[in-house]
Amino acid sequence: MSTRRYNPVWDFGTAGFVPGDTVTKSKKPSSKGVSYLLKMGPMGEALAVTPVDLPNVRAPSTEDLEVTVPLPADLTQDDLLRRFHELKRAHAKTRERAKGEAIAMGDDVQLDTLGYCGGKLIAFSARFGLWLELAPQLTLPGFAEAIAGEKLGDSLEIELTIPADYPVEALRNKPARFIVDVRAAKEVIEPDDEAPAFLEAINKGKTLEDVMDAIRDELEDELADQLTLEGQDLVLDALIERADVQVSRALIDEEVRRRWGQLEGKALVERGFDATEQQEALNAWLTDPLTRTDCERRLKIALVLKAITERDKLQLTPDKLEELATISAEPFGLTAADVKKGLRESKELTAQMAQTAWHMLAVEHVLSLASIKYEGA
């Protein structure tokens, strides 16, 4: 099987990878810059330009592409109550707490965290700028309670025992220690459940019963969205199976490494993590089964879609890019005018957006050829 080489380039301005050929010479990292990066350890390697061998993939058949989406479980009462709780929080009055002020349960708090277990950094425990509602966490009992009463601006060392039913089996019943920096906090004063002003503000009905019915309808719409996306995922998985594409361990490693660099490595370097600490954090990502499986799946999907795009001669046009961007932006409150302006701001940014749009175009194409049925419909 022949291979091709792909040389992405890290664009420091946009903090992302762009196709190498579209980056101007002035933006390419100099050899001096690359050497400096490599000396930084794992993060430097994640940023450095390294060629990658991609397998050649034959486009699979899209004939008779049929999938059935399983019927999910019904919504629960707790689902409705949880959404009601979110509504209350969204319509609450808030007050920024001052540095040195004590934090209370019910606050929104912003934390930086690191966790250690058995002398090692816990994978994915490095979270920075994380906003949480300070409320009892079913998965980590005691964590929120330990923070309540502490002061904004302080750093805490919390020791606790991971519960026996924790989602990660390897951590169950183990003692763990967390560093928690309390960066910001807001006192949240929730409205009364049945106050007329609150019910009017949320605009979902005049009584709690009406509100619950409205919430149920909204959640059902969201569940329908989930089912639509699950149908799409089933189609993509079917194509991967038909193509029988294989990706090497080394390719998955490189994918994980670059994702780690984007999502975690940069923040660790900013906090003075040396090469040994960085490597420990990276190793946790490289050995996490679900992370590898997810990255492997995305790699396979991209390779298969690329093959289909070339076989079926799909073509992204500027109008299509603008259309896809507008659909994506609308739920975020960005207008068509914003999208038009944003697409014309920077060639590097537009190139990035175009790559994603190509992928979306290919997904739209294969879905148009598939038959998706929904169990229970």
Added chain:
Amino acid sequence: MTSPIAKKPVSNPFSFKSIVDIGKKAVVGGLAGAAVKKAVTDGFEGAKAIGEKGLKGAWTAANKTAAELASNPTGKLNLLGKLKVAGGVLGTVTGLATLPGKVGTAVKDIREAVRTGSLGDIATAAQSGIAAAKGAVTTVKSALTTAVTVNKLSSTYKAAKLAFETAVPGASKAVTAAAAKAAMKSTFEGLTKGAVKGAATEAALLAAKEGGTIAKAVVGSAGRAAAKAALREGGKAAGEAALKAGAKAAAGGLGKAAARFAPGLNIAIAAFDTANAVATVMDPKASTGKKVSSVITAVGSIAAATNIPIVSQVGAAVSAVSGFIGSFF
């Protein structure tokens, strides 16, 4: 109707067994001691005293009882009533120390001290006076956070299913699906319902719940949702329906009930893109181009399983892309 789910074991070097093996190798050493929260006016002094004089050195008269209890690792903690929370929390937290005004995550000495659990090291780190590089710490501008996303649920289900099939080749489809769902459920149930204890105690709604009103409302919801999904147009419009569904999922809506903290579990990958998009859109300093780009990245990640650093090119030759870009300027 044939299922698209693979019937043959999928080659996957990892399985749930390997998770346990990794965990076993990671368990080395143990707690070198427990740092106990003392109600001293200056937490730094408390930590310092622990280092210099041992546990008893940090006692004050008012806290002597608490410290006595805390010095017994099998006894219940009573940090001035702080941890008296219903639900079995008591005893879960075994220690708490405060370093006032420090940015602990950014100080290597503190990280190493916490890693080893040595009280002496923590005290030394606290005394070292190392100024944290606060200026280098990135600030998330937006208070909006996103809950568990749709893509995360479905991709994790599939990952769990693949791992299960590898570990138990030949398992029937029903068993495989059930085991994968159980794994996913146990993985995410706590995450999605992390703060629900607060929601469940709204007094007025408790009555509605106990009276069965809400229960009646949710019966049959899955079937109705499936019918709604089925009514969405097929063919060419199917792609747009999926894109819109993904965009709505990415946007999150309402700044839903906080992100989740689940050490050991990688929820960051799926949540990062959407959280980044929300933060960028809310950032008054972010350019329009950055906002639009972040949104497309997030939606692509959910609606089209994209966001791949290496293989980000589905499109045709790079030269065609270059010409394409030029048309916007």
